[in-house]
Amino acid sequence: MSSHLHPVLPWAVRRTRLPLLALRCVDCPSGHAAVGDGRFRVNANGKLLDVWLLVNCAACGRTGKLTVHDRVQVGALRADLLAGYTTNSPSLVTDTLLDPSIARRNRFALDWDGCWELDASPVPDDPWPVRVAVVFEDPVPVRPERLIARGLGLSRSEIARRVKIEIPLNRRTRHDFSFVLVCPAG
Incomplete structure (x- = not known):
């Protein structure tokens, strides 16, 4: 990225x-x-x-x-x-x-259900694209898709369209990663 x-x-x-x-x-x-x-x-x-x-x-x-x-x-x-x-x-x-x-x-x-929280900065309206860097302060295994949905309030289909990421969205990780959020269509 x-x-x-x-x-x-x-x-x-x-x-x-x-x-x-x-x-x-x-x-x-x-x-x-x-x-x-x-x-x-x-x-x-x-x-x-x-x-x-x-x-x-x-x-x-x-x-x-x-x-x-x-x-x-x-x-x-x-x-x-x-x-x-x-x-x-x-x-x-x-x-x-x-x-x-x-x-x-x-x-x-x-x-791990209910054992972690996400401190997420709000996404600005502009400029696009936006890069998000996720840091794990504790080794909590979580699926990136679930974490992104919680942080952005997006559906799975919208995540698939708007998120560019180099790791699998549906496989648990406990390691830092980043992703790019592209502008919504429309």
Whole structure:
């Protein structure tokens, strides 16, 4: 895309809360668990540690455990990491929940619906075309088509006609991108 287009409008995507986990509850058919209050459980068995992140079902409130470390030597964990687990560090809760290896290990996916907001500069009436630079302040996976529709209030068909973009509109991304909005017909 040409960089000489004017103006360049900044948009920012921000996480508003932690996502829900798409994780089956053993007590109810809801299929979603919330993070709860972000507590870790550390259990020592001799020189071995187990670390879990506790989560609660959004529907029934049942507490479940996500395995973070299983039977790891006490000395194998960095002191600051172990301190974060024992003090329930909010940033460590976030990092743990968003870690793809934890999701794979515990067989859950993240449900990002309603977890992000778009700070979008308004599009001026003139001059055309307009270039929009989208920056992700948090790694929130979102479809560009959905994000553009939210920011501009355009239908999918109008987005297809008026938006020039170098990435797929219907494939989720969490990386910065830009697009060009051309003048409406008429």
